[in-house]
Amino acid sequence: MELFKLVAARNIPDAVKAQAAANTAQNGADIRFIAGGTNLIDYMKLNVERPKQLIDINGLSLDRIEKTQDGGLRIGALARNADVAHDPIVKEQYPVLSLALLSGASPQLRNMATTAGNLLQKTRCVYYRDTATACNKREPGSGCSAIGGYNRMLAILGTSEHCIATNPSDQNVALTALEAVIHIQGTKGQRAVPIAEFYLVPGTTPERETVLEPGDLITHVTLAKLPTGAKSTYLKLRDRASYEFALASAAIVMKQEGGKIDFIRIAMGGVGTKPWRATEAEAALRGKSATAENFRDAAEIVLRDATPQSQNGFKIELAKRCLVHAMSQASQAA
Amino acid sequence: MQEITESKIIGVSTPRVDGPLKVSGIAKYASDHHFPGLLYAWPVCATIANGTVTNLNLSEAEKMSGVVAIYHRANIGPLYRVPPATGFSLILDEKRPPLEDDVVRYYGQYVAVVVAQTVEQARAAAESVRVTYSRQKPDVSEKLLGSPLTTEKPDQKSKRGDAASALQSAQVKVDEIYTIPVETHNPIELHASVAVYDGQKYTLYETSQAVVNHRDVLAQMLGVPTEQVQVITRFLGSGFGGKLWPWPQSILAAACSRNLERPVKLVVSRQMMFQSVGHRPAIDQRIQLAATPDGKLTAVGQDYVNHTSILDDYDEGCGEITPFIYSTPNLLVTGGLARRNVGNPTAMRGPGAVPGLYALESAMDELAIALKMDPVALRLKNEPEVDESLEIPFSSRHMKECLTVGAEKFGWSSRTPEIGSIKQDGVTLGWGVAACSWLAARTETEATVELRQDGSARVACGTQDIGGGTYTVLAQVVSHETGIPVNKIEVVLGDSALPPGPISGGSWVTASVTPSVLEAAQNATKSVLLAAVKSDGSPFKDKKPDDLEFIDGTIRLKGQSASTVPMSEILRIARVKSVSGSGKSQGTFGEAKPKYSFHSYGAQFVEITWQPEIARLRVSRVVTVIDAGRIINPAPARNQIEGAVVMGVGMAMFEETMYDPRSGAPINNNLADYVMAVNADSPKIDVTFLDYPDYKLNALGVRGVGEIGLAGIAAAITNAVYHATGVRVRNLPIRIEDLLAPKSLSVA
Structure with a gap:
């Protein structure tokens, strides 16, 4: 870890102004916001992140969870993962988000980690963590050690020859299925970015993971009201029973009408370089009945373009089983 | 030996005597030790697994704040190898002293060590040392059966009959290969050494499952008599075998303390746990x-x-x-x-x-x-x-x-x-x-038991409790022999200055220590009986020790309960604070x-x-x-x-x-x-x-x-x-x- 300056932001404009002086809002930013610290501090200790300045935003009163006028939900950027997971409205209307949060990390981490911090959670690729190795995300142009190395946990969707790192978050998979909107205060004012447009696939610039620019502060996330009768669920598959990142996970929101699926959202975790939305599979299921065959056909569509590496080919079959099981759970939910 | 079949305390579930110390945080583990002037060491780890160090560029690290010294092959000072030994002594798995040469043979091998005022400064400087290597391709291949061995042929470990012929003519047969990958010991307590050198003597607070062996090895490697080294491990955050023998960080910490004549703490990181403190092999x-x-x-x-x-x-x-x-x-x-x-x-x-x-x-x-x-x-x-x-x-x-x-x-x-x-x-x-x-x-063990005027007892043995309950077992054994309740028995372990006890390995601590502790307790009670017959004012003055018996912390004439006098009373009359007895038992391990x-x-x-x-x-x-x-x-x-x-x-x-x-x-x-x-x-x-x-x-x-x-x-x-x-x-x-x-x- 290198020496850094810690300043507390007094208000949102101050925070925006302070971080706007950063070289980037992506990997390697020299000025960074800090909230729960459960992720950034780890990477600072490993010298993967070396900010010169941290802006503590914990005093910005961005931790509220409240209903919106149109029946949706507004979740403050600083709302702790545990508070969101146990929020009565979340449990009632968006169980997929509660389930996803509770399947991640440990109680201690969830007590500290925040909604916006989780949105920006770093990959668990072992090479990204290890400064002795090449990694295009950490050091653009140095190469990807994971291709041909230890890649069992890594992505099969959205990869490029420059990066196969997985987005490790559970929360973000649920938020993707809920079509969350991310509200950002930047130097040029407020803007709202749908989560589908928030994350970038690595392509030739794996160091760029989101659309954030210097000065951009995530203030809150909004969720629209789901159609009446919609059910949602989250299924996470991993080696051990707890405290491990997903090998494959699925967030499903589904509503049936007259024995047919008339509303469906599918997102996957553990398999993509970003939280993976499966719109084509959703389209294929719309108007169909909730049968194992139809779910399997939809799962085939999701994984059709998967690119396995030396150790993670099994994720293709695992992801399909994960999807089929999660969809059948959602379809049977009372 | 006489079989002990009856006991009021052996076989009875007894709460751990060290439990309150651990749950309250009072128990001091190795890295909990702090001393005035304490410095922190952080090793520089090789980032290759096979090759040679061709240059160490220290210029940036040396200028960093808090840095006191950077040691490497040229300036660490004398470190010696342990001589070949017979029997169960002077054991360590990595026999090369750290920094002995410039050859790197595994990833993470220490190539230098930084000493600084704070652990953060030491780590930052260690990570700023620029190491240049001549690299060779490492061999970490997993396939072992069929690959070249250290010997021309595999060693024959046990043989009877003619297995080859029997297998050939067998009616039902299984012939399969089973593999196990490397497993790394991951006790929550990291390996840690706090070395205190006062110009004469080394006091080493270590994470050790074997303080006596650790002392003997460190004395050899530092080139000093064993009485100038004391190794202390009062509590261990578990070891699973990984802390049986000294590893290079312990030797580095002692050498840094020697060179600077200051206390030095070195706690390995979790990453280093995977590199340089052993593992179960593939x-x-x-x-x-x-x-x-x-x-x-x-x-x-x-x-x-x-x-x-x-x-x-x-x-x-x-x-x-x-x-x-x-x-x-x-x-x-x-x-x-x-x-x-x-x-x-x-x-x-x-x-x-x-x-x-x-x-x-x-x-x-x-x-x-x-x-x-x-x-x-x-x-x-x-x-x-x-x-x-x-x-x-x-x-x-x-x-x-x-x-x-x-x-x-x-x-x-x-x-x-x-x-x-x-x-x-x-x-x-x-x-x-x-x-x-x-x-x-069993392995050879010595122990002492002291009986005190205040009615309490103390038992000491140079073994250690690695979390399994050795403290409590010794208290039970002394309680069994003396009748003194467990809560009045002080158990002292984890110090190489105590009578030498077994390594905490092989599952043999309990089997090894109980005979010597029983004998020590018996000898301590004999000392009380001696005091009873020799001391002026004692009701048993001028009786023979053989006329007396020691039962449940009291002395009496054999079979005469009316004559009972508490042990504490006898010791008060004798004006001694305590009496003691020692015990020694032989080993069975490695018998020819x-x-x-x-x-x-x-x-x-x-x-x-x-x-x-x-x-x-x-x-x-x-x-x-x-x-x-x-x-x-x-x-x-x-x-x-x-x-x-x-x-x-x-x-x-x-x-x-x-x-x-x-x-x-x-x-x-x-x-x-x-x-x-x-x-x-x-x-x-x-x-x-x-x-x-x-x-x-x-x-x-x-x-x-x-x-x-x-x-x-x-x-x-x-x-x-x-x-x-x-x-x-x-x-x-x-x-x-x-x-x-x-x-x-x-x-x-």
Whole structure:
């Protein structure tokens, strides 16, 4: 870890102004916001992140969870993962988000980690963590050690020859299925970015993971009201029973009408370089009945373009089983 | 020796005497020690696994704030090798002193060490040292059987009859290869050394499972007499074998303290735990079994190869249990070592036996299937009368009872052998069994017991409590002998200045210390009797010691309860603060011609749940029956078995240190990427101790329970997995990808 300056932001404009002086809002930013610290501090200790300045935003009163006028939900950027997971409205209307949060990390981490911090959670690729190795995300142009190395946990969707790192978050998979909107205060004012447009696939610039620019502060996330009768669920598959990142996970929101699926959202975790939305599979299921065959056909569509590496080919079959099981759970939910 | 059959305290669950210290945070672990002027050391670790250091650029690091010194090969000062020793002394696994030459032989090898005012400064400076290497391709390849060995031919470890011919003519045969990956010891307490050199003497606060050996080794390596080194480990945040012998960081800390004449603390990082403080080696084993159609073994073959480091030979000894566990006329066990660019391996809980039994007990399951025979019945049928490898009787063996009692408790009789045939609540169950064994032994031990005027006692021994309950066991033994209650007995351990005691390894601490502590306590009571007959004013003045008896902390004329006087009163009259007695007991470990085969036994029954639709495998239930002699303190003994079972779940299903073949780095070097069992993976565990005293080992009939609980678990799990899925996993750990194989694809 290198020496850094810690300043507390007094208000949102101050925070925006302070971080706007950063070289980037992506990997390697020299000025960074800090909230729960459960992720950034780890990477600072490993010298993967070396900010010169941290802006503590914990005093910005961005931790509220409240209903919106149109029946949706507004979740403050600083709302702790545990508070969101146990929020009565979340449990009632968006169980997929509660389930996803509770399947991640440990109680201690969830007590500290925040909604916006989780949105920006770093990959668990072992090479990204290890400064002795090449990694295009950490050091653009140095190469990807994971291709041909230890890649069992890594992505099969959205990869490029420059990066196969997985987005490790559970929360973000649920938020993707809920079509969350991310509200950002930047130097040029407020803007709202749908989560589908928030994350970038690595392509030739794996160091760029989101659309954030210097000065951009995530203030809150909004969720629209789901159609009446919609059910949602989250299924996470991993080696051990707890405290491990997903090998494959699925967030499903589904509503049936007259024995047919008339509303469906599918997102996957553990398999993509970003939280993976499966719109084509959703389209294929719309108007169909909730049968194992139809779910399997939809799962085939999701994984059709998967690119396995030396150790993670099994994720293709695992992801399909994960999807089929999660969809059948959602379809049977009372 | 006289058998002790009756006791008010031996065999009674007794709360740990060190428990309150630990839960309140008062217990001081090695890295908790602070001294005025303390400095912090952080090693510079090689980022290659094979090559030579051609340059160390210290210019940036030297200028960094707080940096006091940077040591490397040229300026660390004299460090010596330990001389070759016979017997059980001067042991360390990595024999090269740190920084001895510029050759790098494994990833993470220390090439320099930075000392600074704070740990953060030391770490930052260490990470700013620029090291230039001449690199060579490392060899961390996993395939061991068939690769070049350190010897021309594998070593013959045990032989009887003609296994080759018997295998050739066998009617039923199993011939398979089983592999185990590198497993890394990950106690929560990191290896730590706080070295205090005062210009004359070294006081070393260490994370050690063997303070006396640690002192002897450090004295040799520092080139000073043993009386100038004291090693202290009052408490250990567990070790699992990884802390048995000194590792390079301990020597570095002592050398830094010597060079600076300041106290120096060095705590290795979690990443370094994967590099330079040992691991269980990768092991390949070929097992060949031959049997008659009715299930009588006619031959057993075991050929193992484990990896070792470039400089040192670590032999896992996988054939330790094989020669005596079953009856067979023909047997051949061989072992070999293959060099790799890895840190030196070391003992991990149940070394040899645990990996060996994984392979052997997997093969026994495969044989039972080939014979269409129940796997419990197959083991019962091959129970030996004597230790056929040494042709000596067993001291006390109840393997058959372990199997039958375990089967009864588990409900084994309702098992149907067909794959996937047991269903419950929508999931498939798999049931598996394995037998297990672990050595029983004593090593030479000395102890002292002091009886004090205030009615309390003190017992001291240069062994250590690594979390298993040694403090409490010693208090119980002294309480048994003197009648003084456990809460009035001070137990002092973990200091090389105390009478030399056993290493905390081999599960032999309890068996080793109890005879000497009993003798010391007896001698201490004799000292009280002497004071009673010699002291003016004593009611027993001028009696003979033989006329008196010491009962429950009191002295009386033999058989005359009316004459009872408390010990404290006698010592007050004698005007002595305390009297003491010492005890010394001999070892059995390594005896050239043992009269008995001393071992513990057990049976492991495992239930797993399998959900093919989501490829989810969990261990749901374990019944374990252990024949480990008399159990002194049942509650912590049960803890040992339960903890070992959970460790076995990790061994079977999760744990694997992955080496990047290009760099040779252990790449999943943290507790998120090195997957171990967590609480949610802990099955329901039913532990039964048969509790047959083994009086041939010592007067109390105790053996030890630290390791046997892990033996056999991995095989019982893979056997259960086969029963549920039809997939035979012969390469640990069991991975989800193994179970996605075609056989288990069909969704029930």
